[in-house]
Amino acid sequence: MPPVDPAVMRRLNATLTFRLLREAPAPLTMTQLTRGTELSRRTLELILDDLTADGWVREVTVGSSGVGRPPRAFEFQPGNALFAAVQLDSHAVRAVVADTHGRLLASERRVLGDYLDPGTTLDQAVDALNAALVASGRQVGAVRAGAVAMPGLVDAEGLVIGLVDAPVWTGVRPSAVLAQSFPFPFVGDNDANLAAVGERWKGAAQGVDSFTWLLAGARNGAGIVIRGEVHRGFRSSAGEIVRAPAVGMSELHEHPLGGLTHPDPRHRARAAQIVERIRSGDREAGALLDEFAAPLARVLATLVWTIAPPLVVLGGGLELAADVLVPRLEAALAAGGAPAVPVRATSLQGDAVLLGALHEARASVDEDLLRAKA
Structure with missing residues (x-):
């Protein structure tokens, strides 16, 4: 040797x-x-x-x-190096700066002018992140890396290879565009994948090596973690089962409770009002919950019988209705004879995606952190 x-x-x-x-x-x-x-x-x-x-x-x-x-x-000393994260959806962009432990130092949000124009959208992302850097009170040189999260099929190199209702994004690599405006590297990934990473780092899936993170409604997506790694599958399409017509997730896109996962806060507020009615015993609202839970339970059953994760985490807004939704879903799984996989709500509220992005930004330069002072 x-x-x-x-x-x-x-x-x-x-x-x-x-x-x-x-x-x-x-x-x-x-x-x-x-x-x-x-x-x-x-x-x-x-x-x-x-x-x-x-x-x-x-x-x-x-x-x-x-x-x-x-x-x-x-x-x-977690503040010795900072990391940046950007989350894009069809309504807004949110940018954050955080320390090495993922503690947010600053956050900025911008309502998008035209999501169907990638150039304009990414310009707004740059503006939001610059504002967050200023608000953090730290020099840009303290930031070691950044990450960008967005919906759609995103490959391991951050390239968008498919986005429902917005094919204009196909072939765009947001991480490369953002890296042109800042003196640090960027990585990129699908938002549900990154939400799963964040949940395992700081949320309801801490200490769990295999699980599925799921959102459904106005937005649909699943992040699948197997043995501690995000499972991408062929052409990064793992988790996109929510698009499959047979499971009926399209029924939830315009459903009143689908607004729980809508990127526009006004839609989420209207859906949250329905949840309050469900809690108060309103029969009409309860019927809406049954309508919403049925196709979601079919997706869960498919995941349980194929991937068989020991845990399913609901996020992206579904956590707002967890107390009334989770019992319906667990009862539906039991009625269908599926394994009794526990279903939990995210403990990170709206920060799961960004925390996952921060974790991946840190991981992308982990080997280099000791090479130079922050």
């Missing part, structure tokens, strides 16, 4: 220590670090000196028994 390059080994050790500190929920002592990395104390001290000098960690005081000096401990 050829000898290991010392420079490569130092980098691997530094990366291991960096990631351990970054993911830790609290400061780590030297003892915890040596156990977690299996590195010698001297090696760790040299790595921590570099990480401290570059602003990634700081030494902090933790509690002690009162005998002798307190143990040395180190805390990760």
